[in-house]
Amino acid sequence: MxxxxxxxxxxxxxxxxxxxxxxxxxEIWDVEGKRYIDFCxxxxxxxxxxxxxxxxxxxxxxxxxxxxxxxQVVAYESxxxxxxxxxxxxxxxxxxxxxxxxxxxxxxxNAIKVARHYTKRTAVIxxxxxxxxxxxxxxxxxxxxxxxxxxxxxxxxxxYQAPYPSxxxxxxxxxxxxxxxxxxxxTVDPDRVAAIIVEPVLxxxxxxxxxAEFLRQLRALCDEHGILLVADxxxxxxxxxxxxxxxxxxxxxxxxxxxxxxxxxxMTISAVxxxxxxxxxxxxxxxxxTYAGHPMACVAALAxxxxxxxxxxxARSEALGKRLRDRMNALRQRVPEIADVRGLGAMTGVExxxxxxxxxxxxxxxxAEAFERGLLLLTSGTxxxxxxxxxxxxxxxxxxxxxxDIIEQILLAHxxxxxxxxxxx
Numbered sequence: 009m010x011x012x013x014x015x016x017x018x019x020x021x022x023x024x025x026x027x028x029x030x031x032x033x034x035e036i037w038d039v040e041g042k043r044y045i046d047f048c049x050x051x052x053x054x055x056x057x058x059x060x061x062x063x064x065x066x067x068x069x070x071x072x073x074x075x076x077x078x079x080q081v082v083a084y085e086s087x088x089x090x091x092x093x094x095x096x097x098x099x100x101x102x103x104x105x106x107x108x109x110x111x112x113x114x115x116x117x118n119a120i121k122v123a124r125h126y127t128k129r130t131a132v133i134x135x136x137x138x139x140x141x142x143x144x145x146x147x148x149x150x151x152x153x154x155x156x157x158x159x160x161x162x163x164x165x166x167x168y169q170a171p172y173p174s175x176x177x178x179x180x181x182x183x184x185x186x187x188x189x190x191x192x193x194x195t196v197d198p199d200r201v202a203a204i205i206v207e208p209v210l211x212x213x214x215x216x217x218x219x220a221e222f223l224r225q226l227r228a229l230c231d232e233h234g235i236l237l238v239a240d241x242x243x244x245x246x247x248x249x250x251x252x253x254x255x256x257x258x259x260x261x262x263x264x265x266x267x268x269x270x271x272x273x274x275m276t277i278s279a280v281x282x283x284x285x286x287x288x289x290x291x292x293x294x295x296x297x298t299y300a301g302h303p304m305a306c307v308a309a310l311a312x313x314x315x316x317x318x319x320x321x322x323a324r325s326e327a328l329g330k331r332l333r334d335r336m337n338a339l340r341q342r343v344p345e346i347a348d349v350r351g352l353g354a355m356t357g358v359e360x361x362x363x364x365x366x367x368x369x370x371x372x373x374x375x376a377e378a379f380e381r382g383l384l385l386l387t388s389g390t391x392x393x394x395x396x397x398x399x400x401x402x403x404x405x406x407x408x409x410x411x412x413d414i415i416e417q418i419l420l421a422h423x424x425x426x427x428x429x430x431x432x433x
Contacts (some may be wrong), residue, residue, distance in 0.1 A: 012149075023048070023386055024379050034403035036384070040043035042085040045383045045411045047399045051213075052243045052355070055270035055325075056315045057400035059226035061413035063273045066311040068127035070304045077303070080296045091281075093313055094271075097252050098281045100261040101114045104289065106281035108301030112268035113141025116205070118295060120145055122280065123203035123236045126289040130165075133188060135172040137213030137390050140205065140295050142241055143326050147414040149205060152212065152390060168196055172210055173222050176348045176359065181222040183199065188229060198233040203264075208254035208352075214389030215357025215396050217350060220258035227260045236263040236286065242278070243355075246270035247316050247401060250326035250353030257352060273312040277305035317410065321401045325353035332397055343419045345370055356397040366391035374418050383414045 009025060026038040034057055036044045051053065056063060070086075079087050082402035095104040109115050124130055132149065136142065140149040142156060148163035150156050151172070166423065169178050170187035192198045204226060210216040216289035230237045239262035248270055255262055259313065271277055276299075280287070299409050315321065333349050341344040347361035360370040371387045374395060378385050388396045395415075399408065 016086065023375075024384055025148070026379075033057040034400045034407050043382060045407060045414075047397050047411050048384045048386050049398050049400050051276065051386070052248055052268065052398040053269045053272070054274055054313055055247050055321065055401045056273045056364075057095060057402035058274070060273060060311070060315055060402065062315050063275070063308050066307040067275065067304050070307045073303075075304060076299075078298055079301050080109075083304070084303050084315050086303055087301045087311060090301075090309050092305050093310070094267070094279055094281050097313075098265055099253055100131070100283070101257050103284040104282060105284045106279050107287070107295055108306070109278045109280070109297055110299050110302070110305075111141070112147040112266065112278050113143040114297065115266040115268055115280050116140045116146045116149065117143055119205070119238050119266050119280050120149075120203060121295075122264065122287060122290060123238060123288075124287045125294070127202040127234065127236060128204035129200050131196045132166065132169065133168050133170055133191065133196075133201060134202045135184075135210075135277060136169055137172050137210055137216075138205075138207055138240075139212030149210075150336060159271035166196075166200075172213065172216065173211075173219055174214075174216050181219055181225065184222060185225050185229065190225075190271075192233075198235065201233065201235045203236040203238045203242055204230055205238040205241045207244065208258070208389050209244050209249060209355055211396075212388050213296075214359060214394040215351055217352050218258075220260070223255070223258040223260040227262075230263075235390055237313055238262060239265045241265050241307075242268040243398075246312065247322045247325050248398070249351075250352060252316070252322060252331060254352060271309050271312060272305050273308050273315075275302075275305040275308035277302065315402075319402070322353075326356040327399050328399070328401060328403075329356060330406060332412070335409075335416075339416055339419060343422050343423050344370040344418065346419075354399065354401055357388065358395040358397070360393045360395075366393040370423070371395050373422070374415065377418050377422075378414055381414045381418075383411050 029037050029039045030037050036046050064375050091106040094106045134149040136151040138151040140146040145164045148167040151169050169192050171184045173179050173181050173184045208218050239255050245267045266276035336349040345360050348359040350357050360367040368391055371393050375385045386396055388394045
């Protein structure tokens with residue numbers, strides 16, 4: 009860790025002070041041999057767990073053939089097959105196409121490029137609390153200043169933000185829609201808006217699912233004004249919410265969808281998938297990147313899709329989510345500081361408040377003590393007061409219960425459920 013601090017800038021953070029030596033499914037062992045239960049999954053990347061045999065085998069086989077050609081220079085079949093499969097799985101009964109990049113932020117940047125080119129408009133609307141990445145357009149779309157925007161100067165122009173619905177925080181569906189209409193009335197002509205980009209479950213913003221009616225009204229508003237609806241499914245996609253795409257829960261079909269994280273099963277790949285007519289508006293050379301759709305990442309993604317289907321991991325995600333939320337809701341009856349338990353599928357957030365105010369100290373203390381007990385957790389939310397649970401979909405019920413036991417023990421020992429004077433008092 010001392011070497012890390014000397015060699016790597018402090019802007020690259022570490023949620024936990026450990027270095028991994030090996031990992032298997034839902035567990036990690038550090039360089040000192042200590043075992044940890046992984047409720048982070050590389051920030052919702054490892055839906056198929058650490059070192060899934062289908063993925064490691066596919067990558068090893070590809071490494072024996074070739075490791076890189078640049079798809080724009082010499083093509084390879086795995087890229088084409090992956091585009092076909094992603095297009096067939098994505099919502100919508102229209103003709104779809106897909107292309108691949110390397111990171112989620114790149115997928116977002118490219119989705120906005122496509123939307124602007126297709127519509128011949130420049131403005132984009134996103135939502136308060138959203139996270140879309142750390143590159144300049146993605147940072148502009150992100151609805152949180154510290155640490156993502158603070159000190160970096162002007163971001164990309166013509167980006168506007170509206171409220172995201174949250175019942176707990178007193179923001180209704182109509183408040184959100186009215187916020188967009190206020191932008192149209194006072195700030196930006198809707199005829200200049202190329203796209204509205206939305207997370208079907210707010211990720212960094214606290215794991216808040218978008219109500220289906222909100223997404224339906226958003227779709228109608230886009231249709232009324234000729235605006236493209238972009239679903240950012242980088243964290244929600246590939247089974248995390250119990251469907252391959254979280255938008256399937258609402259029945260709302262976006263024009264474009266961004267994917268990353270769970271798609272590669274640990275290999276770096278992202279995607280933009282959606283309407284063929286929209287994507288085909290870009291001339292040859294307007295899209296692409298040297299490492300985009302890397303051959304080893306493409307075969308890993310194909311193996312992920314195989315595993316999702318063969319192991320019925322969407323259904324497993326639903327079952328895990330119910331197990332998580334049932335347990336946390338039962339605990340909520342004994343721990344008044346638990347203000348809300350929410351999520352879709354295995355994407356679960358637990359929000360803490362004290363006396364009606366956000367309590368990030370509770371979320372941070374649970375995360376810190378859980379680490380000491382061998383459980384890895386992350387926090388989120390505008391106020392940092394939400395525990396987000398994003399365990400692999402492949403783990404056993406026994407491992408889930410072991411992790412939840414740790415959370416329960418910490419909360420019962422240190423909140424008002426037990427006695428005053430605990431670390432959260």
